[in-house]
Amino acid sequence: MPDLLWFVIRRLFGAALVMLALSFAVYLVFYAIPADPAHLACGKPCTPDRLEQARHFMQLDQSAIQQYLSFLKGIFAGRTFGDGAAAVHCNAPCFGYSFPLARPVTTLILDRLPITASIAIGAAILWLLFGVSLGVVAALNRGRLLDRLSVGVALVGVSTPSFLLGLLAILVFGFWLNMVPVNGYVPLTESPVDWAWHLITPWLVLAVLQAAAYIRLTRAQMLEELNLDYITTARAKGAGETRVVVTHGLRGVLVPIITLFGLDLGFLLGGAILTEKVFSMQGLGDLLISAVAQLDVAVVVGVTLFSAFLIILANLVVDIVHGVLDPRVSHG
Amino acid sequence: MTTQSVSEELLRLKNVRKYFGLPGAPWRQAQAVKAVDGVNFVVRKGETVGLVGESGSGKSTLARVATRLLDPTQGSVEIGGVDVTNVRGRKLRPVRRKIQMVFQDPQASLNPRQSVGTILSTPFRAQGIRPTRAQLVELLQQVGLSEEHLERYPHEFSGGQRQRIGIARALSVKPDLLVCDEPVSALDVSVQAQVLNLLADLRDELGLSYVLVAHDLAVVRQVTSRLAVMYLGTIVEEGPADQVYSAPAHPYTKALLSAVPVPEPGVERDRIVLTGDVPTPIAPPSGCPFRTRCYKVQDVCATVRPVLEPVHGSTEHRAACYFPEPPPPERTR
Amino acid sequence: MAEPVLEVHDLHVTFTTEGGLVPAVDGIDFSVAPGETLAIVGESGSGKSVSSAAVMGLLPSNAATTGEVLLDGRELIGLPNDELRKIRGNDIALVFQDALSALNPYYSVGWQVAEAYRLHHDVSKKVAHRRAVEMLDKVGIPDAARRVDSYPHEFSGGMRQRVVIAMALVNDPRVLIADEPTTALDVTVQAQIIRLLDDVQEEFGTALVLISHDLGVVAEVADDVLVMYAGRAAERGTVRDLFYRAAHPYSLGLLGAMPRVDVPPKPRLTTIPGTPPSPGSIRTGCPFQPRCAYTHLVGERCITERPELTPRPGEGDHEAACHLGRRPEALL
Ligand SMILES: Nc1ncnc2c1ncn2[C@@H]1O[C@H](COP(=O)(O)OP(=O)(O)OP(=O)(O)O)[C@@H](O)[C@H]1O
Ligand SMILES: Nc1ncnc2c1ncn2[C@@H]1O[C@H](COP(=O)(O)OP(=O)(O)OP(=O)(O)O)[C@@H](O)[C@H]1O
Ligand code: SF4
Ligand code: SF4
Ligand SMILES: [Mg+2]
Ligand SMILES: [Mg+2]
Numbered sequence: 001m002p003d004l005l006w007f008v009i010r011r012l013f014g015a016a017l018v019m020l021a022l023s024f025a026v027y028l029v030f031y032a033i034p035a036d037p038a039h040l041a042c043g044k045p046c047t048p049d050r051l052e053q054a055r056h057f058m059q060l061d062q063s064a065i066q067q068y069l070s071f072l073k074g075i076f077a078g079r080t081f082g083d084g085a086a087a088v089h090c091n092a093p094c095f096g097y098s099f100p101l102a103r104p105v106t107t108l109i110l111d112r113l114p115i116t117a118s119i120a121i122g123a124a125i126l127w128l129l130f131g132v133s134l135g136v137v138a139a140l141n142r143g144r145l146l147d148r149l150s151v152g153v154a155l156v157g158v159s160t161p162s163f164l165l166g167l168l169a170i171l172v173f174g175f176w177l178n179m180v181p182v183n184g185y186v187p188l189t190e191s192p193v194d195w196a197w198h199l200i201t202p203w204l205v206l207a208v209l210q211a212a213a214y215i216r217l218t219r220a221q222m223l224e225e226l227n228l229d230y231i232t233t234a235r236a237k238g239a240g241e242t243r244v245v246v247t248h249g250l251r252g253v254l255v256p257i258i259t260l261f262g263l264d265l266g267f268l269l270g271g272a273i274l275t276e277k278v279f280s281m282q283g284l285g286d287l288l289i290s291a292v293a294q295l296d297v298a299v300v301v302g303v304t305l306f307s308a309f310l311i312i313l314a315n316l317v318v319d320i321v322h323g324v325l326d327p328r329v330s331h332g
Numbered sequence: 333m334t335t336q337s338v339s340e341e342l343l344r345l346k347n348v349r350k351y352f353g354l355p356g357a358p359w360r361q362a363q364a365v366k367a368v369d370g371v372n373f374v375v376r377k378g379e380t381v382g383l384v385g386e387s388g389s390g391k392s393t394l395a396r397v398a399t400r401l402l403d404p405t406q407g408s409v410e411i412g413g414v415d416v417t418n419v420r421g422r423k424l425r426p427v428r429r430k431i432q433m434v435f436q437d438p439q440a441s442l443n444p445r446q447s448v449g450t451i452l453s454t455p456f457r458a459q460g461i462r463p464t465r466a467q468l469v470e471l472l473q474q475v476g477l478s479e480e481h482l483e484r485y486p487h488e489f490s491g492g493q494r495q496r497i498g499i500a501r502a503l504s505v506k507p508d509l510l511v512c513d514e515p516v517s518a519l520d521v522s523v524q525a526q527v528l529n530l531l532a533d534l535r536d537e538l539g540l541s542y543v544l545v546a547h548d549l550a551v552v553r554q555v556t557s558r559l560a561v562m563y564l565g566t567i568v569e570e571g572p573a574d575q576v577y578s579a580p581a582h583p584y585t586k587a588l589l590s591a592v593p594v595p596e597p598g599v600e601r602d603r604i605v606l607t608g609d610v611p612t613p614i615a616p617p618s619g620c621p622f623r624t625r626c627y628k629v630q631d632v633c634a635t636v637r638p639v640l641e642p643v644h645g646s647t648e649h650r651a652a653c654y655f656p657e658p659p660p661p662e663r664t665r
Numbered sequence: 666m667a668e669p670v671l672e673v674h675d676l677h678v679t680f681t682t683e684g685g686l687v688p689a690v691d692g693i694d695f696s697v698a699p700g701e702t703l704a705i706v707g708e709s710g711s712g713k714s715v716s717s718a719a720v721m722g723l724l725p726s727n728a729a730t731t732g733e734v735l736l737d738g739r740e741l742i743g744l745p746n747d748e749l750r751k752i753r754g755n756d757i758a759l760v761f762q763d764a765l766s767a768l769n770p771y772y773s774v775g776w777q778v779a780e781a782y783r784l785h786h787d788v789s790k791k792v793a794h795r796r797a798v799e800m801l802d803k804v805g806i807p808d809a810a811r812r813v814d815s816y817p818h819e820f821s822g823g824m825r826q827r828v829v830i831a832m833a834l835v836n837d838p839r840v841l842i843a844d845e846p847t848t849a850l851d852v853t854v855q856a857q858i859i860r861l862l863d864d865v866q867e868e869f870g871t872a873l874v875l876i877s878h879d880l881g882v883v884a885e886v887a888d889d890v891l892v893m894y895a896g897r898a899a900e901r902g903t904v905r906d907l908f909y910r911a912a913h914p915y916s917l918g919l920l921g922a923m924p925r926v927d928v929p930p931k932p933r934l935t936t937i938p939g940t941p942p943s944p945g946s947i948r949t950g951c952p953f954q955p956r957c958a959y960t961h962l963v964g965e966r967c968i969t970e971r972p973e974l975t976p977r978p979g980e981g982d983h984e985a986a987c988h989l990g991r992r993p994e995a996l997l
Contacts, residue, residue: 233769235723520708548924
């Protein structure tokens with residue numbers, strides 16, 4: 001166990017460094033963009049005076065390095081923009097302040113996260129179940145009808161763009177059949193049933209799309225696994241076919257699946273941009289898109305960093321699960 | 333070179349060590365696999381030397397250091413009396429002419445997309461020579477194949493034939509010394525015999541010297557004139573093959589030989605069954621590397637590693653042991 | 666000789682492949698009695714492993730098996746999978762050549778031994794675990810109670826093979842089929858494993874079928890020997906029959922081709938010219954004919970008529986499948 005702890009600490013330290021570099025890069029990119037956020041903030045008749053004021057208030061008159069350092073400082077100590085009665089506080093951990101939305105970025109992200117998380121996690125569970133079970137079925141029925149069918153589903157899934165399938169689903173189930181709501185989000189705490197009901201279409205759409213890769217991977221991995229000597233050993237011990245497949249075969253299949261799963265989930269949590277757009281849900285993806293449109297640098301940087309953090313975290317979790325699943329992997 | 337040397341020296345390894353680093357955590361002490369740990373080894377013209385030992389004892393690593401495929405961590409490699417330890421790149425070409433290697437897996441060591449003709453001419457071209465067809469055919473004939481095989485591809489051959497191609501390729505530059513790493517262990521008994529006979533013929537006809545690396549002691553006995561036994565990266569015994577085989581002096585050699593089954597049902601043999609496994613080459617035992625499994629171990633064995641010293645009154649036969657086995661009665665002088 | 670526990674009569678195994686039908690095993694007979702050891706020898710591809718898999722009913726679905734496999738007189742071929750499952754690992758157990766790949770890397774060695782026990786005994790995990798420790802101890806794993814939770818990759822080759830043997834013996838099988846159990850091991854470890862198998866056989870009266878191409882090992886442990894060539898029996902008899910009175914040119918060739926460690930070498934090894942045939946390439950006549958040095962003494966018959974196993978006059982159960990009818994060594 002202490003080995004594992006060391007491993008986690010080292011990885012988190014590495015992650016912090018990556019995020020630091022990333023945040024700097026993002027800052028530089030936005031600094032290089034000619035458009036001026038202060039321009040938007042200063043309103044329609046924008047006198048040079050007011051523009052200068054807005055710049056100063058938003059601390060955009062500082063050098064890039066200075067801005068970046070204030071950003072870093074804000075994470076640990078919080079930040080205050082302007083002074084006196086007009087001052088705006090952003091409490092630690094402050095990942096920036098959105099002037100267009102007049103809210104700290106941290107609050108914005110935390111507000112939107114439940115929506116994105118609901119979509120991503122629900123879909124992830126579905127596609128993992130679909131993908132792995134269909135993949136196993138395909139492998140066990142290699143060359144027969146069920147196999148062809150699963151592989152066909154996988155092919156369709158892999159080659160369909162998500163917005164197309166999403167729009168189709170909304171059209172069919174939402175408008176034509178009038179079975180499910182076409183948009184909107186109800187918090188889980190308000191009504192779990194409504195929550196699930198509103199999410200079912202995006203879940204299914206995402207699951208069908210993602211399951212494809214899982215079907216293929218599971219099938220290929222399982223076929224390989226079933227040829228291994230220890231599978232024959234299990235049969236020779238007198239294990240039934242179910243036990244052979246589930247207990248002895250699936251374990252080795254899960255290792256690459258978990259890797260893929262962690263990465264996919266990390267990306268989705270970071271903002272399933274298209275899905276949220278299609279289903280008109282105000283999650284992180286939606287937040288990011290509007291922020292880009294409004295040149296809301298603070299939010300863009302915040303969401304980007306947050307997504308990166310989730311992906312790095314997912315990677316770490318994948319590696320730990322890997323170590324738990326496969327005793328040969330040591331966290332040295 | 334010394335004046336009294338009986339015959340020309342083809343290969344000399346001086347105090348060679350080869351450690352492989354293991355990746356470790358920064359706060360942990362770096363670990364090293366001591367694959368070869370202080371070996372002196374000489375091959376003279378006309379000799380066929382067997383290098384035996386159990387899996388992981390460092391045989392292949394030593395063979396690769398000797399053929400300059402690996403750089404030694406310490407020590408020097410002399411080929412044909414010239415120190416080539418630090419010779420690299422293009423300058424190695426003339427060295428490669430003198431010493432060639434044959435690998436265990438005939439399947440993996442031949443490029444499947446090259447015809448036999450192309451495979452055989454590669455070493456020539458590496459020397460800047462364009463071989464004639466007659467030269468290639470002669471090579472094939474030396475290993476018992478014929479001209480019709482020149483245009484074929486490796487997959488069209490059996491395992492034994494592929495190994496012959498591997499040997500022919502090594503012979504193409506007319507080396508003085510051939511280092512064969514487990515040349516027959518992937519082959520069936522009947523095919524193995526064919527390749528062993530071929531090696532014997534090449535020795536007799538071309539005056540070729542070779543080092544035969546193998547774990548099968550019977551195979552080695554068939555074709556070698558001298559034997560070196562490795563254990564945990566060191567040579568624990570060496571000498572003329574007939575002397576080592578008939579009267580092993582090191583307890584490990586004795587146990588190893590006694591463990592080889594003999595095809596004579598009903599004949600009871602004294603067998604020394606060693607207990608336990610070979611220790612890890614990351615942390616070999618102090619003193620004598622064999623002491624954890626030795627049936628003659630004493631306190632002194634844990635102190636300083638014994639060095640190779642002449643045994644049985646012969647200058648050629650040497651063993652690294654404080655308590656070597658006595659010579660058989662008829663050979664005592 | 667005691668009543669045989671396992672009898673195999675006229676066993677044929679044919680694979681359906683893209684290249685056509687492959688008769689991997691083409692009519693072989695053998696039997697073993699409790700406490701006895703039968704060795705099956707032959708070169709790569711001669712059908713040794715396929716025969717053992719056929720006895721266990723472990724062949725892939727593209728294999729067709731005919732003939733009789735009798736365990737205590739009960740026919741196993743054609744038995745439903747459920748019935749076979751109760752026999753596998755319980756009455757007949759298998760030990761593979763490569764212990765590393767025969768063990769599941771994802772489970773501890775103790776779990777794997779315990780699983781073999783629980784598949785045939787309705788006991789708690791705890792009891793099975795205790796039994797596993799007992800077995801590991803019996804096969805000479807030092808400090809078994811502690812090592813029981815180790816994973817296969819933490820063991821050396823010899824220890825892994827001991828684990829596989831423990832797993833095979835945990836249900837006190839009547840028949841143990843060991844397919845090249847020592848080929849992957851060093852000689853000193855091989856000697857340990859051979860001694861272990863010997864002890865086990867003595868203690869439990871297990872019938873042992875030892876598959877090997879190492880004639881030295883065979884000489885040491887076998888009572889009876891079956892020599893296979895191209896899916897057929899070339900010779901069958903006691904171990905002394907084979908080593909001192911070999912009756913088939915192929916057996917003789919094998920013996921001559923084997924280098925020996927205990928006597929000064931002959932100048933040249935006897936060789937068998939050519940290479941073993943691929944199964945199915947020989948349809949009529951003697952499968953060994955293209956490589957046989959004695960065929961000229963017989964003539965046409967070797968090409969036209971397939972030799973069957975025939976008893977050697979005055980030599981008990983010693984049989985050879987050769988038209989020569991006399992001991993070959995005296996003839997050349
Ligand atoms: N490239 C490498 N990196 C790290 N360790 C290595 C490397 N090559 C060899 N070793 C280690 O060095 C030791 C000696 O290996 P080597 O292959 O020389 O043994 P060997 O005597 O040829 O054994 P075998 O009979 O199995 O071929 C082993 O412990 C091996 O694991
Ligand atoms: N699943 C399969 N499909 C088609 N042919 C097969 C299959 N399994 C085995 N064979 C063929 O059956 C023949 C006998 O194979 P088997 O594994 O029994 O040989 P063996 O005597 O055990 O050899 P080795 O010493 O190499 O283990 C081989 O020619 C092989 O190619
Ligand atoms: S030195 Fe000691 S431990 Fe080593 S082989 Fe000799 S007697 Fe055995
Ligand atoms: S039957 Fe003929 S070919 Fe076959 S082994 Fe006997 S002599 Fe040789
Ligand atoms: Mg090697
Ligand atoms: Mg086999």
